[in-house]
Amino acid sequence: MSKQETNGAGPQQNQPVDPNQPTQPNQNPNGKRRVGFMWVYAFLAIALIGLQFFGRDATPREEITKGKLIELLKGQAVEKIELVNHEDAEIYLNQKGLSLYFPDVQPVAGSKTTATPSYTYKIGSLDRFEETVEESQQGLPNPVYITNVRRNNWVSDILAWIVPFGLLIVFYIILMRGMGRSMGSGPGSIFNIGKSRAQLYDKNTNVNVTFKDVAGLEEAKVEIMEVVDFLKNPEKYTKLGGKIPKGVLLVGPPGTGKTLLAKSVAGEANVPFFSLSGSDFVEMFVGVGASRVRDLFNNAKAKAPCIIFIDEIDAIGRARGKSAITGGNDERESTLNQLLTEMDGFGTNSGVIVLAATNRADILDKALLRAGRFDRQIYVELPDIVGRKEIFEVHMRNLKLDTDVDKDFLAKQTPGFSGADIANVCNEAALMAARKGKDLISKQDFLDAVDRIIGGLEKKNKIITAEEKKVIAFHEAGHATTSWLLQYAHPLVKVTIVPRGKSLGAAWYLPEERQITTKEQMYHEMIATLGGRAAEQVVFGQISTGALSDLEKVTKQAFAMVTYYGLDDEIGNLSYYDSTGQQDYSFTKPYSEKTAETIDKEVSKMVEQAYQEAIKILTEHRDGLTQLANKLIDEEVIFGEDLEVIFGKRPWGSKEELPKAEPVAQVAEAEQETGTKA
Numbered sequence: 097m098s099k100q101e102t103n104g105a106g107p108q109q110n111q112p113v114d115p116n117q118p119t120q121p122n123q124n125p126n127g128k129r130r131v132g133f134m135w136v137y138a139f140l141a142i143a144l145i146g147l148q149f150f151g152r153d154a155t156p157r158e159e160i161t162k163g164k165l166i167e168l169l170k171g172q173a174v175e176k177i178e179l180v181n182h183e184d185a186e187i188y189l190n191q192k193g194l195s196l197y198f199p200d201v202q203p204v205a206g207s208k209t210t211a212t213p214s215y216t217y218k219i220g221s222l223d224r225f226e227e228t229v230e231e232s233q234q235g236l237p238n239p240v241y242i243t244n245v246r247r248n249n250w251v252s253d254i255l256a257w258i259v260p261f262g263l264l265i266v267f268y269i270i271l272m273r274g275m276g277r278s279m280g281s282g283p284g285s286i287f288n289i290g291k292s293r294a295q296l297y298d299k300n301t302n303v304n305v306t307f308k309d310v311a312g313l314e315e316a317k318v319e320i321m322e323v324v325d326f327l328k329n330p331e332k333y334t335k336l337g338g339k340i341p342k343g344v345l346l347v348g349p350p351g352t353g354k355t356l357l358a359k360s361v362a363g364e365a366n367v368p369f370f371s372l373s374g375s376d377f378v379e380m381f382v383g384v385g386a387s388r389v390r391d392l393f394n395n396a397k398a399k400a401p402c403i404i405f406i407d408e409i410d411a412i413g414r415a416r417g418k419s420a421i422t423g424g425n426d427e428r429e430s431t432l433n434q435l436l437t438e439m440d441g442f443g444t445n446s447g448v449i450v451l452a453a454t455n456r457a458d459i460l461d462k463a464l465l466r467a468g469r470f471d472r473q474i475y476v477e478l479p480d481i482v483g484r485k486e487i488f489e490v491h492m493r494n495l496k497l498d499t500d501v502d503k504d505f506l507a508k509q510t511p512g513f514s515g516a517d518i519a520n521v522c523n524e525a526a527l528m529a530a531r532k533g534k535d536l537i538s539k540q541d542f543l544d545a546v547d548r549i550i551g552g553l554e555k556k557n558k559i560i561t562a563e564e565k566k567v568i569a570f571h572e573a574g575h576a577t578t579s580w581l582l583q584y585a586h587p588l589v590k591v592t593i594v595p596r597g598k599s600l601g602a603a604w605y606l607p608e609e610r611q612i613t614t615k616e617q618m619y620h621e622m623i624a625t626l627g628g629r630a631a632e633q634v635v636f637g638q639i640s641t642g643a644l645s646d647l648e649k650v651t652k653q654a655f656a657m658v659t660y661y662g663l664d665d666e667i668g669n670l671s672y673y674d675s676t677g678q679q680d681y682s683f684t685k686p687y688s689e690k691t692a693e694t695i696d697k698e699v700s701k702m703v704e705q706a707y708q709e710a711i712k713i714l715t716e717h718r719d720g721l722t723q724l725a726n727k728l729i730d731e732e733v734i735f736g737e738d739l740e741v742i743f744g745k746r747p748w749g750s751k752e753e754l755p756k757a758e759p760v761a762q763v764a765e766a767e768q769e770t771g772t773k774a
């Protein structure tokens with residue numbers, strides 16, 4: 097979901113800047129936090145310096161070696177030795193020693209020595225030291241003995257306690273700040289974790305998206321506009337006793353412009369607009385989600401009338417239920433409960449309307465969808481041909497186009513594309529033209545962009561042996577042939593064996609518009625999907641790993657036909673589909689072991705039947721298949737018209753004859769690269 101525009105228009109961007117104030121080169125926009133950290137650094141520095149100073153005696157004295165100590169003792173120059181804390185020996189010289197070594201220093205009056213020691217000596221082990229002192233004075237009269245002194249350095253003792261504690265606290269604060277920030281809650285504090293993270297757009301914020309930027313979606317716009325009107329003129333509706341709806345749910349596939357529509361409401365409505373995503377409620381801490389919901393609604397009520405927009409509401413709105421695996425859903429459920437309470441809790445006329453968007457309305461909790469909560473649902477569908485043209489128009493506004501660009505043609509070439517895809521096509525086309533150094537974007541750039549978006553980047557340099565190329569060509573020709581010759585398979589638009597992305601070749605179809613699909617139609621599609629593998633079997637007598645994605649698709653389709661749509665005679669009119677999504681969590685199957693066996697049997701029977709049918713068609717039309725494959729090897733890309741030359745017109749209507757029937761989805765048959773997944 098594109099959020100670029102949202103970020104740019106965030107409220108925090110709008111801080112006034114005084115142009116008269118010179119900006120300081122080292123100024124940090126986040127000045128406050130800087131100052132906070134300066135404290136920490138200052139504290140650390142002082143602590144270290146303190147340790148340096150207080151840990152030792154303030155006046156440094158000369159430290160002597162063992163040799164010098166022995167010399168002093170032997171020379172009877174020592175008055176006394178004080179052993180401080182069993183670590184340092186402080187040596188006081190007597191009159192003789194002083195006159196020898198410090199002729200300028202006199203003993204303190206009334207004493208035989210100085211007030212401070214003349215030398216210090218670091219002792220290694222106490223025993224050795226005592227030994228040294230005794231041995232050096234052996235035989236001498238009036239030997240000096242060691243006096244033990246215990247001296248407490250309170251400052252360093254206290255610091256030794258405080259510093260580690262201080263460091264721990266500093267570390268804790270930094271950790272918490274980092275955590276708070278990484279969760280994006282508030283201005284970097286753990287205490288803001290329960291606050292709502294909605295972005296607010298109001299009068300002061302420039303939201304530059306309006307209804308003009310949303311192409312198509314006319315019905316949705318009308319409904320949404322009505323909601324805006326409720327907020328602006330509530331009396332008009334309440335006068336007659338009506339109640340203003342509380343919630344509007346936008347439902348539709350991804351990229352169809354739900355977020356864009358909501359954003360444009362913010363631009364149009366002129367009421368405060370809170371925007372956030374369902375996942376913003378979710379946090380690793382229990383209870384945070386519910387607290388955020390409460391906070392959001394409190395903020396909104398303070399600003400009423402206003403709109404709250406929750407994108408991807410399925411992140412919290414998924415149906416509640418027993419989770420078979422863990423209790424991990426509890427947090428999400430309590431968040432949802434809080435949301436339900438809030439939506440029912442505020443009075444209908446309080447002027448807060450909740451807009452929400454999702455592409456999975458089927459898995460939402462029923463309680464959320466009941467009248468009184470999201471009582472309006474607006475379906476935002478994939479755009480039809482007219483819608484696509486309009487979306488192209490919106491996104492081409494700022495592009496420099498060549499004269500040959502035809503929006504109608506492009507709209508036709510992009511069945512099944514969402515608004516986001518089309519925006520992407522326009523952007524890709526501009527990039528491609530720029531890469532080629534052109535001044536204007538041409539039609540070919542757009543077509544290349546479409547191909548690229550469907551299939552990925554062309555890989556012209558991929559090394560494919562002649563033998564492999566032949567297999568790929570027959571495989572794709574097999575799809576093309578079967579789909580051309582079957583009444584209900586989608587007619588082909590284009591086949592290519594230019595490798596793109598992970599696929600080695602691809603076939604493009606033009607699906608016809610259908611709201612319901614019959615068993616026969618599904619069966620024909622399965623045959624066409626298996627046509628690639630069948631062609632390999634018919635022509636080379638062996639099959640390859642290249643049909644992985646075909647097989648996956650066919651298996652899933654057959655499984656759905658048997659277990660979901662009730663299209664299998666043996667299983668009958670039963671469906672094991674679970675629209676609540678609860679079954680995903682459960683380990684048990686809703687059918688018996690015996691039924692499971694039948695399902696397996698029926699699925700494989702169906703696929704096998706389709707495969708045999710494909711083999712039959714391709715054997716009958718082997719000449720056409722070979723011609724087509726050879727043409728593919730030569731030209732790499734062939735179109736529906738080439739098939740018409742080989743097989744003749746489709747009796748059931750070809751691409752051109754398909755009346756105004758609106759193509760709904762484009763299917764790109766991508767063959768997996770051998771060995772990537774197999």
Ligand code: ADP
Nearest residue numbers: 098310311350351352353354355356515516519
């Ligand atoms: P959704 O929320 O439905 O998944 P978004 O609203 O985020 O989709 O759409 C993504 C992008 O696709 C938009 O930013 C816009 O550029 C483009 N887009 C989608 N639908 C439309 C539309 N109807 N008109 C114009 N642009 C569209």
